Amino acid sequence: MxxxxxxxxxxxxxxxxxxxxxxxxxxxxxxxxxxxxxxxxxxxxxxxxxxxxxxxxxxxxxxxxxxxxxxxxxxxxxxxxxxxxxxxxxxxxxxxxxxxxxxxxxxxxxxxxxxxxxxxxxxxxxxxxxxxxxxxxxxxxxxxxxxxxxxxxxxxxxxxxxxxxxxxxxxxxxxxxxxxxxxxxxxxxxxxxxxxxxxxxxxxxxxxxxxxxxxxxxxxxxxxxxxxxxxxxxxxxQLGKLAGWTARRQANAAFLDANLAGADVVTPPVAAGATHVYHQYTVRVTEDAFAGGRDGFAERLAERGVGSGVYYPVPIHRLPSFRLDLDLPETERAAREVLSLPVHPQLSDADLKTVAEAVAGK
Structure with a gap:
């Protein structure tokens, strides 16, 4: 298994x-x-x-x-x-x-x-x-x-x-x-x-x-x-451990940035002057880049033992609790394309390598 x-x-x-x-x-x-x-x-x-x-x-x-x-x-x-x-x-x-x-x-x-x-x-x-x-x-x-x-x-x-x-x-x-x-x-x-x-x-x-x-x-x-x-x-x-965990998340994200170049995903950019703490390392997977789209890509990762998450597949305005007809194109596109990869501090170096190789299809 x-x-x-x-x-x-x-x-x-x-x-x-x-x-x-x-x-x-x-x-x-x-x-x-x-x-x-x-x-x-x-x-x-x-x-x-x-x-x-x-x-x-x-x-x-x-x-x-x-x-x-x-x-x-x-x-x-x-x-x-x-x-x-x-x-x-x-x-x-x-x-x-x-x-x-x-x-x-x-x-x-x-x-x-x-x-x-x-x-x-x-x-x-x-x-x-x-x-x-x-x-x-x-x-x-x-x-x-x-x-x-x-x-x-x-x-x-x-x-x-x-x-x-x-x-x-x-x-x-x-x-x-x-x-x-x-x-x-x-x-x-x-x-x-x-x-x-x-x-x-x-x-x-x-x-x-x-x-x-x-x-x-x-x-x-x-x-x-x-x-x-x-x-x-x-x-x-936990607050006493936060600084160390944050540094580890940032290091994990830097590893993924460096090792996912050329893969079928768009890695998350960081704005000038911003400190990103990587609660999620969220990439985009487009239909053009991968035939099965985001969901098919997630299935491929799972087959290689890599978990992922979609945050969020349905925009709030389309949930049954709100159900509004709005034109929010970037919101709709993100809901179709985003996929969050493991970036948490508990990842080992071997885990990170496995994630990177799975994303690259190796």
Whole structure:
């Protein structure tokens, strides 16, 4: 039987188990000192901004929108080429997600396409730093400034990514990171919301905790979106490993770049000034380059023991939950052509060679 190299592989070891045991021995399982410490430590990778821990990236997006005062009657510009949570969060606050096309090189929100859908009802732009590559934040922030819009970064896949030396999470009024198991670091499940306004930070903390700052003094209607100390303890260990893992992802990506030249794929370019953290190493496979297209190519890789993933085969605007008839050609093309190859830190040198040879058809 051929050993399969997985497309993603979370790394959890003795240090994470020890951290969980420490919390279990303390008897403090809910949100407590571990969460507070995790928030302070995570701030180091987002330019020192304030961080509010929650129970998932989706909760983070939801609460960020609420804390920014976005709701019914508002429109929020989002890319359709993303995970559904990006648009779901907008819909959950009663606002309308307005889908704009992506730019073809990095699969992120196209500033020109976003500018074309601004209306008097537009309240915010939510760019996604897809696959770990930063969106064009200089242009998107300029667009937001011209129209008086809030910028909420969906940084769920981009821990420690940067643009011109500024970390993602430090561009918008708020930003959200996911700590799902397949992300570049995990807490088992969880999310981090980053904000630069003390009033927004306070609102986030109220919203995640049933509307309370003091126990039984519920100031607003809120949610139970807290992170547990168990999850925070795992996250703190993982955060300490993030720099090393990121360097390994970047080295793996550099190996693939160098060894896939001339193969039937288009490798992912990196924008000038961008630090790509390679949550995914995503190539394009066109019908012209490979007769079976992307799906046939994935089958060929599987036969050679190489896993892959398609993120995302259906644009959000075409999902049954939204079902909109829109003309987003780059989004549709990406959904047909993208394929993510293994790039995670657990790959050995032999694994990388196997991936490269499988892609080249050797």
């Amino acid at each position: 051929v050993r399969s190299i997985p497309a993603a592989a979370p790394s959890l070891g003795a240090e994470e188990r020890d951290a969980v045991d420490r919390v279990l021995r303390s008897g403090m399982l809910a949100q407590g000192p571990e969460v507070a410490a995790f928030e302070q430590e995570f701030a180091a990778i987002v330019g020192g901004r304030t961080v509010v821990a929650v129970n998932s990236g989706t909760s983070g997006l939801h609460l960020a929108l609420l804390a920014m005062g976005i709701g019914p009657g508002d429109e929020v510009i989002v890319p359709s080429f993303s995970f559904a949570a990006t648009a779901n969060a907008v819909a959950l606050v009663g606002a309308t997600p307005v889908f704009a096309d992506i730019e073809p090189e990095h699969f992120c929100l196209d500033p020109a396409a976003a500018a074309a859908v601004v209306t008097p009802r537009t309240a915010a732009i939510m760019p996604v730093h897809l696959y770990g590559h930063p969106a064009a934040m200089d242009e998107l922030n300029a667009l937001a400034t011209r129209h008086g819009l809030a910028v909420i970064e969906d940084a769920c896949q981009a821990h420690a990514a940067a643009l011109h030396g500024t970390p993602v999470g430090a561009f918008g009024k708020t930003a959200v990171f996911s700590l799902y198991p397949t992300k570049n670091m995990t807490s088992g499940e969880g999310g981090m919301v980053v904000a630069d306004d003390p009033a927004v930070v306070r609102k986030l903390r109220l919203l995640r905790n049933q509307g309370m700052e003091k126990r039984y003094d519920n100031e607003i209607v809120g949610f139970n979106n807290r992170m547990t100390d168990l999850h925070a303890a795992i996250g703190r260990v």
